[in-house]
Amino acid sequence: MPAVPRRTGRRTGRRAYAVLATGAALATAAALTAALPAQAHTGKGGHGHHPRPGRYQDVQLLSFNDLHGNLEPPSGSSGRVTELQPDGATKTVDAGGAEYLATHLRQARKGHPYSITAAGGDMVGASPLLSGLFHDEPTIEALNKLKLDVTSVGNHEFDEGARELARLQNGGCHPTDGCYTDKKFKGANFPYLAANVLDEKTRKPILKPYWVWKKKDVKVGFIGVTLEGTPGIVSADGVKGLSFKDEVETINKYAKVLQRQGVRSIVALIHEGGYPASGSYNYDCDAAGPGSGISGPIVDIAKNVTPAVDALVTGHTHNAYVCDIPDPSGRSRMVTSAASFGRLYTDTTLTYDRRTGDIARTAVKSANRVVTRDVPKAADMTDLISRWNTLAAPIGNRPIGYVSGDVNNTGTESPMGDLIADAQLAHGKELDPRTSVALMNPGGVRAGLTYAAKGAEGDGVVTYAEGFTVQPFANTVNLADLTGAQLVQVLKEQVSGANEAAPKILQPSAGLTYTLDLTKSGADRVVTDSIRLNGAPLDPAATYRVAVNSFLAGGGDGFPTLAKGTGPLVGSDDLTALATYLTAHSSPSSPITPPTADRITVVR
Template sequence: MPATTQPNPGHRRRTYRLVAAAATLATAGALAAAIPADAHSSHDKHGKPLPSRYQDVQLLSFNDLHGNLEPPSGSSGRVTELQADGTTKTIDAGGVEYLATHLREARKGNKYSVTAAGGDMVGASPLISGLFHDEPTIEALNKLDLDVTSVGNHEFDEGAKELARLQKGGCHPTDGCYTNKKFKGADFPYLAANVLDEKTKKPILKPYFVWKKKDVKIGFIGVTLEDTPGVVSAEGVKGLKFKDEVETINKYAKELQKQGVKSIVALIHEGGLPASGSYNYNCDSPSAGAGISGPIVDIAKNVTPSVDALVTGHTHAAYACTIPDPSGKPRTVTSAASFGRLYTDTTLTYDRYTGDIARTAVKTANHVVTRTVAKAPDMTELIGKWNTLAAPIGNRAIGYISADVANTGTESPMGDLIADAQFWYGKELDAETDLALMNPGGVRAGLTYAAKGSEGDGVVTYAEGFTVQPFSNTVNLQDFTGAQLIQVLKEQVSGTNASAPKILQPSGNLAYTLDLTKTGADRVVTDSIRLNGAAIDPAATYRVATNSFLAGGGDGFTTLGQGTGDLVGADDLSALEQYLTANSSAGTPIVPPVANRITIVQ
């Protein structure tokens, strides 16, 4: 979260051996009687060996790479491993040089191997990929021999036209070509079964893909979360309609079956939350209880039984579980965390007689992409090429910090630092700016004091800033009444955010209490809200700085979409850069915020 997905692994292995044995013995009872006579023969009429009834197919999968070609730093580049004695340890993980090696080693000895992904391969990417509109990541995925992936919400960060370019190739419409070779696009299909063009009512990309190897064929259906418009800027999803995940998968599963494809895997960019943060946690063990929760549970329980396995993502969690399908039969549901730190190895036992997966024989486990293996030379070359192009921009110093600025916790030091930067920048635009609010999902990483390379301890480079804020949102100023501002704070824990709160990161002059022992909007203690030490006046007007995503009502903050007196500034990374440059130096670095602006009662 190597762990099996069955509640009783030993029983499943015995079942598998019995089924396999039944396929080879003429006295296998009802099973043998159901097979045509010529299927019992091990040789054809010319004496050549026939393939066995059952064929193991290796499904390798990962999700939420987000353009992390180089090993992620800090906590983003580690996984937690549960030990036999119940303790845990952390392991450094990730980086496509190592991911390539692990996948290539895993494929050895597996003639039937397919590699799939669960979306968000690009978007919110570090500078080495994001600066070049993620062409480097597509090149890396081609080298990884990725066979198919679903789209994720971040595939729409730059809109459907840019996604189509990543699929089909061609130079960027405004930046042009970055090298002397034309970008050729993805060798693998992006699947977008539930993303429709509002005009044509048809999927903008292929809804499914059929992988074939000799007489074995497996269908893949790809969908992203229906709520993509709620987590992506309005411009990115303009002209698109996102349909229900379950209805879409069930629709195309029927279509595949009509074509004679009985083995089906759903690639779903939506996920769950396991009960443990350890990648190898057995969420199917009797002691685990409700081993996984979240949106994927209801999806898995309602997707047609004709789908044999679910590869998921979005939550950046690690799990290898079973969730009953509508018929009550256990079905594999997996996710390999994020940033290329893990990959999932699933064995699907294909029945040549039925054309379907013998689900009692399915086994799966997540594996760590350790950095103790040899680097893949072709990936090292690819990273070097793009780093050379990015270096003049990325190595530029933009500020100094006195210690790590972490991106952890309900209120994070990094989130607070960005809010402070946007408040300062807002005051530069308009002296009447009163406060700033930052969405937690827009904070993609922290800043590390002991940075890599020769830049020097405490130096913040443009590349590091880009990794923290890669979305190119603008900083917007809007006017709200005090009553609206209070409502915004309540929307963190109510409405669409009731079950999964999105706690805004506040600038240093805003403080309040969040009482998690209560429910809904009552979790925000209204009487505790203070701005510059004073209570909020519901009738007064306040000037608030946010990014353009929030200003459009994103993340369920509908009230933030109702502001007036709009003033649009520069992009958010520019605001952070200007703040760090103006307020820090080698001799007087910025001290990380304490993250005590929100008092949390649990």
């Protein structure tokens, strides 16, 4: 990559890399400095702008990920970010909402004639009712208005299968629900990229593998992939007939294709992510060295993706980070993620060298910016939300229950997860009185319930729309028989096998208790002799009727033993089970008290 002088000013929490300052490099740097004055960067979110000579051109890359159809401002902790203060303290900032995201992106683009907006997948799926009720057509319409240029697919783009994803791309009315308005759905104005998702019959990508942004003589290529493990976290029907290939091998393959076409500036959009050392969006990821403040799958991916790729926009883990992770040649490379739900966007400056057609990596700057709610709302987004809310209101505003306080979705065991498990246990007992336990996967719990919710519903009222936000997948509640030994194995699979590095703690229904010792490793973290069901130890040879959702029943999320259950029985969808439970067990005068989340004793 060509070298340019170090820029003055700071990125949030990191320094720009200087060019080599020895021998001939000094003379090179001096010559470049004369031809290329450093661009000033002022303030936390502002950019000073000076015209560049003909050889170099700043290209602004605005990116976000994991929107999940959150057009309205997310509520509770889902609608806040943590900000690190100069004195080391932290504060929370309300963030998100398409009306504000649109305003922030439009303001950010001002003064930047070369600007690209890209995304890292999961734009749709697991969406609130406003979007999910209409198969995410409202979100695609909003992204068109946001002027999104390109996105990778994420795992949630496959929630309703490849055909529905193709419809979101190409347009057309829903095959069973038809058209929701008097206008035919036009589809996305931007390309979805799915380089590593192949049709098993044709062995070709189901959508475009790459796309090239062009303006005058500047060209930037984008390659889009989702995580190879998508089949393990999506229902079997959603990925039927598809195969998912290795992220690194796929990106490296198409980087060569782009290079053969004369495209040397390349960005990878990867729906896979990492786990930052801090929950603050603006922490210094590189304080102890490049990439020292992040772990997880994206680290190995970043270290092995070809040096031909200049930057990685990532997602999936819903975390915020801007890190320099060296590529295989040892050169620094920016790896970014903007949390989730439209609460942040990443502002990256790529310096394009017209002589080489490549990005001058030493000049790359990046920072996450908060989508604050102290800016004017974008009028076109307000109109869009209002139109779809009018259609959704008759269904969404219907009360389904009452709570006495916030039912949070936080912690190893969450009150919301316990409440869902209780609802599924009750539904299971209606289907088969032998049902004795229910287990809920934490990833399927998309939000909590807030006591003082927005709108005119009144404190403590739970509407159908709120329930939909909590459980938007339309999984069914499935029953199966497992032996006591198998049930113990299921609990061990939370912290071993596919889940050893990143445990997935199932949310238990009332009556199931045990100790989770996080000071140990692997399956030993589940203290076997502590497991009790209604106060009694599990009998390894006995048969237990277990309720789980259809995703878990197929072995999803790394629980293969759940797929070995016998005597299957399929019930209603999970949202119906939750709504029925809330309606039966609460009223305005006797609301449900949030569970205390004390069924799992955690030792740290």
